[in-house]
Structure formats: C-alpha cells, structure tokens
Amino acid sequence: xxxxxxxxxxxxxxxxxxxxxxxxxxxxxxxxKNLEIICVNDxxxxxxxxxxxxxxxxxxxxxxxxQKNQGLSASRNHGLDQAHxxxxxxxxxxxxxxxxxxxxxxxxxxxxxxxxxxxxxxxRTGKDKIKKGRINQNRxxxxxxxxxxxxxxxxxxxxxxxxxxxxxxxxxxxQRFIEGIYFEDWPFTTLIFSQISRCAIxxxxxxxxxxxxxxxxxxxxxxxxxxxxxxxxxxxYDYFLKKQNQQQWDIVRKKRITASLKMILSKVSKSTDNKxxxxxxxxxxxxxxxxxxxxxxxxxxxxxxxxxxxxxxxQRAN
Numbered sequence: 504x505x506x507x508x509x510x511x512x513x514x515x516x517x518x519x520x521x522x523x524x525x526x527x528x529x530x531x532x533x534x535x536k537n538l539e540i541i542c543v544n545d546x547x548x549x550x551x552x553x554x555x556x557x558x559x560x561x562x563x564x565x566x567x568x569x570q571k572n573q574g575l576s577a578s579r580n581h582g583l584d585q586a587h588x589x590x591x592x593x594x595x596x597x598x599x600x601x602x603x604x605x606x607x608x609x610x611x612x613x614x615x616x617x618x619x620x621x622x623x624x625x626x627r628t629g630k631d632k633i634k635k636g637r638i639n640q641n642r643x644x645x646x647x648x649x650x651x652x653x654x655x656x657x658x659x660x661x662x663x664x665x666x667x668x669x670x671x672x673x674x675x676x677x678q679r680f681i682e683g684i685y686f687e688d689w690p691f692t693t694l695i696f697s698q699i700s701r702c703a704i705x706x707x708x709x710x711x712x713x714x715x716x717x718x719x720x721x722x723x724x725x726x727x728x729x730x731x732x733x734x735x736x737x738x739x740y741d742y743f744l745k746k747q748n749q750q751q752w753d754i755v756r757k758k759r760i761t762a763s764l765k766m767i768l769s770k771v772s773k774s775t776d777n778k779x780x781x782x783x784x785x786x787x788x789x790x791x792x793x794x795x796x797x798x799x800x801x802x803x804x805x806x807x808x809x810x811x812x813x814x815x816x817x818q819r820a821n
Contacts, residue, residue, distance in 0.1 A: 508537050510605055510669070511588030514596050515578030517545040520554060522597040522713060527558050529599035529711075535606035540565045541582045546572035551596075576680035576687045579665075583679065591670045598628075598666065601709035603638050608669035608705070611645050617703040618674035619651070619695070622667045625710040633711060644706045651696040652751055656758035661702070663689040663759070667710040674699055681738055684731035690738050693759065697743075697751050724770040725777070726784045732763050733788050740797045761802045764789075768810040782814050 512530055516523065530540055542555050542565060552569070559565035568581055579593065590612065592605060601607075612620045626633045648654045648661070655661050665688045678694055680687045696702070739760075743752035771781045789811070792798045803811065 506587050506589050508609070509588040510535065510538050510590045510592055510609065511582075511586035511672070512538055512540050512592045512594055512605075513579060513582035513586065514540070514542045514594050515545055515575050515582070516542055516551050516555070516596045517547045517572065517575075517578075518549055518551070519547070519596040520549040520551050522599075523551055523554050526594065526596050526599045527554070529602070530594065531558070531562060532602050533600075533605050534603050535609055538564050538605070539586070539588060541568065541585055542566070543568045543570065543578040543582050545570060545574070545578045574683060576682040576684065579687075580679045580682065583675065586672065589672055591672055591675060593665045593668070595666055595713075597713040599711045601638070601707075601711070603640070604709040605669070607638065607640060607643055607707060607709060610640065611643070611703050611705055612669055612671065615645070615647055615701075615703045617647060617701050618671040618699050619702040620645075620669045621661060621702065621704055622708060622710050623704050623706050624708050625667055625712045626708050627712050627714045629714045631708075634708075638707055638709075645703050647701055647703050649701050651699050651702045652693070653754055654702075655692070655696050656754055661704060663692045665692055666712075670695070681734060684734050685728055686731055686735055689759065690735040693739050693755060694742055697746070697748070697755075723776075724774055724781065726780060728770075729767055729781065729785055729788065732767060733792070736760055736763060736792070736797065740795075756798065757802050760798055761804075761807075764798065764811075765804060765807045768807050768814070771814065772810050782817060786815060 514526065519526075530538065540562070544552050544555060544567065555565070555567050559567055566585065568585060570578070570581060583591065590609065592608070594600060608620045611617075655663060674695060678691065680691050739755060740752070743755065767785060771778065771785055774781055789798075793800070800808065800811075
C-alpha cells in the first residue's frame with residue numbers, strides 16, 4: 504500500500520457535541536484531499552457518536568475508533584496506532600482549521616524536507632477576528648529552524664502544544680503520549696523535537712483554537728496537576744539520561760523544567776481553599792527532585808526563589 508502524501512488527521516473526542524460538526528466539516532472541506540480522518544470516541548456520553556456515524560456514512564476517509572473513557576493521551580495513542588499516513592496532524596475536537604491548512608503545511612513540508620511544519624500563531628476564537636477567504640499560497644512565507652529543541656525552549660520561537668503541527672510519521676516512530684496525566688503535550692513534543700535537526704514555521708494563522716471551551720489549565724489547581732507535571736518532568740529526565748545528551752537536557756532543565764516549577768509556585772502561592780495541601784505535597788516532591796539532581800535551585804528566577812523559600816518556611820513552621 505503506497506501511503507505517500509497521505510495525512511492522518513487524529514481527532515480525540517469527548518463531550519464536544521456542540522463543536523464537533525464544525526471541527527469535522529473543516530477537515531472534510533480541506534483543499535488537500537488525501538486524508539484519513541481518525542476519530543477516537545473516548546466514551547463520550549453525549550451525541551458525539553451519532554455525529555461521527557453520520558459523517559462516516561458520507562465520507563469513506565473517516566475511521567471511527569470507539570473506546571471506554573481513557574483520556575486524551577490514550578485517545579491520541581490509539582489514533583497513532585491506527586495511522587497509516589506519511590504525515591500526522593493532531594486536531595482537538597473543539598477547534599477547527601482553515602480550509603487550506605493541510606495543503607499549505609504539506610506543500611511547505613515537501614519544499615523544505617522538514618519533518619515538522621507548524622503555524623507561527625493561531626486564531627483564538629472568541630478573542631481574535633478570524634480572517635476568511637482563500638490564502639494565496641505563493642505568498643505564504645516560512646522559515647526553517649536548524650536547532651528545534653533550542654528554539655522550542657531557549658528562544659521560545661515555537662509552542663510545545665502538539666496541535667497546529669504537521670509531523671512526518673517517521674519522526675514520531677514509537678513515541679507515545681504519557682497516559683493518565685494532564686499536560687501531556689510538552690513531554691511528547693520535547694522528545695520529538697530532540698530527535699530532529701530542522702523544522703519549518705509558516706506565517707499564516709490556519710488553526711482556530713477554541714477559547715470558549717473549559718480548559719484544564721484554567722481550572723482550579725490541584726495536587727493531581729502538580730503530580731502530573733512532575734510525572735512529565737521525570738519522564739523527560741529519564742529519556743535524556745538514557746540518551747546521554749547533557750547539552751539537550753541542560754536546555755530543557757533550565758528553560759522548560761524551570762518554567763514548570765515557576766508556574767507551580769505561582770499557582771500554589773495564589774491558591775486559597777487547598778493551599779496547605781498543595782504546599783505540603785509540592786514540598787515533598789520538590790525535595791525528591793532536588794535529591795535526584797533533576798532540578799537546581801540556582802535555575803529559578805529571583806521571584807520563584809522567594810516563593811519557594813516562603814513555601815518551605817511555612818511548611819516547616821506548620
């Protein structure tokens with residue numbers, strides 16, 4: 504079977520019946536037609552299954568995977584396991600894409616021979632005024648980056664989210680998302696970007712990110728969220744330890760890991776209802792990370808150092 508040029512669009516689906524038709528229609532309407540549309544119904548209790556069946560009846564490119572609720576990571580992993588495309592594109596079911604999105608990304612991938620091509624920015628529905636109409640492909644500007652991991656974290660030229668990127672399937676290989684955790688994107692992206700020598704960024708906003716849908720990031724901070732961040736940190740650390748690439752690990756530790764700790768400290772310091780529980784849990788996990796030499800106090804910003812010392816002192820006083 505010759506799958507050259509085939510793009511596998513992987514769409515995890517759970518409780519999104521309000522937005523799902525818009526998402527699916529944006530894929531059906533793509534000017535690039537060589538697609539397999541892999542929809543993973545993660546045990547959604549609403550009418551998502553019914554909507555999927557209607558689309559599949561009218562378009563043979565649809566491949567529906569039904570599973571009990573296992574979460575976003577498991578859904579994406581099952582989609583990857585069933586993907587046959589030369590390329591993979593992840594699309595969240597509450598979002599949608601420009602009618603030329605996949606054609607633009609694919610053409611740039613072929614022109615540059617880059618294993619990953621991504622958008623520089625996205626439209627945020629509900630906040631940005633989305634431009635409609637066709638895009639002149641001759642005016643699509645792009646640039647290549649020759650040190651993707653460094654650009655991902657040291658210079659922050661690209662985002663660690665998995666959507667809005669077209670991946671050549673062979674650069675993903677057997678890499679999978681960590682199942683059962685929140686914030687699964689950044690460990691996956693980090694490992695993929697550490698394995699490639701170049702990537703491309705286009706200057707067109709062709710991904711529409713839904714800001715009107717409940718977000719894990721915006722919901723109340725919890726012990727579970729701290730735990731999941733740390734699971735990701737340890738997963739990435741173990742990978743670089745086996746890879747024995749200290750230079751790459753230093754970039755990730757100083758930039759990404761430190762940013763995660765900064766975010767956790769900020770969330771804990773601003774919490775109210777469960778602050779003591781969060782402080783106690785984070786203190787114990789922080790001590791383990793320090794003991795295992797995964798993080799360094801010296802990497803933190805001055806503000807984060809102050810917050811951390813206050814937290815440690817407060818827990819000691821209690």
